[in-house]
């Protein structure tokens with residue numbers, strides 16, 4: 001039996017929100033399976049309060065019990081990876097076609113890998129979408145750090161090089177970023193990696209969050225430009241745990257007018273679905289259409 005309980009029909013926040021127009025509608029039950037890191041950042045009391053007021057109830061999925069024994073759920077919301085979890089979800093989708101799984105494993109698989117995530121953008125060939133939209137030139141190195149200097153030279157990628165873990169599984173480690181300034185230092189990087197050319201972009205980027213028809217854009221401070229002079233004077237690998245995080249808000253920052261019209265997509269994530277881009281954001285509609293999972 002699904003729960004039925006009164007809840008408010010007007011927007012509100014937090015737990016103190018009253019129930020101005022009490023109605024009896026069926027609750028929407030959302031089972032969630034998230035890492036503890038994600039539960040902390042995503043399932044904030046404010047969100048839970050707002051959801052409750054809209055008749056949405058979040059219920060933690062117990063990973064130690066069969067999914068089918070839990071619920072009933074209207075929606076299963078997850079951000080876990082791994083073969084075993086994928087199989088559990090696929091089986092559940094077969095046996096519970098009435099439940100919406102956000103997102104189905106097949107729809108998000110390519111977003112776990114930084115190579116395949118950007119290939120989708122490159123394939124769009126957005127050469128004239130209110131400006132030019134592309135991805136940084138990149139190279140994948142799966143093993144053998146000693147091969148990196150030659151691989152970079154052969155591919156024609158220019159220094160400095162941004163190195164990112166190939167797999168993005170949502171762990172803190174998978175968000176670590178390195179910047180290598182000279183050829184010798186490249187062998188200090190730790191594959192499997194995606195190596196990208198550093199794109200000068202004026203030190204500010206846009207993050208675009210998309211949920212259905214709703215789009216929210218924020219500006220974030222980013223890595224500063226690297227001039228030729230600076231490159232010639234700098235050596236080594238510099239590691240950055242988190243660049244352009246929420247604390248680096250740059251909503252009031254000016255943009256470098258010199259880079260308008262050139263867009264580089266850096267990555268695509270989900271929950272919330274978002275795109276990172278360098279430079280100006282006049283290409284929303286194209287991106288929105290393509291990345292609905």
Ligand SMILES: Nc1ncnc2c1ncn2[C@@H]1O[C@H](COP(=O)(O)OP(=O)(O)OP(=O)(O)O)[C@@H](O)[C@H]1O
Pocket residue numbers: 136162164174175176177196197198199200205221222223243244245266267269276
């Ligand atoms: N090719 C690049 N050229 C210049 N700066 C870059 C490049 N790639 C990444 N950066 C900088 O590094 C930051 C992190 O890169 P990226 O967005 O790929 O990592 P991430 O772990 O997916 O981050 P998040 O999940 O927060 O978006 C970017 O916000 C940007 O400041």
Ligand SMILES: O=P(O)(O)O[C@H]1[C@H](O)[C@@H](O)[C@H](OP(=O)(O)O)[C@@H](OP(=O)(O)O)[C@H]1O
Pocket residue numbers: 037038041042079169170171207244245246269274
């Ligand atoms: O706070 P913003 O700027 O939106 O950055 C997010 C990243 O873009 C997401 O990729 C992070 O989620 P994952 O760590 O699950 O990839 C997400 O991790 P979090 O939910 O644990 O905070 C954030 O770091």
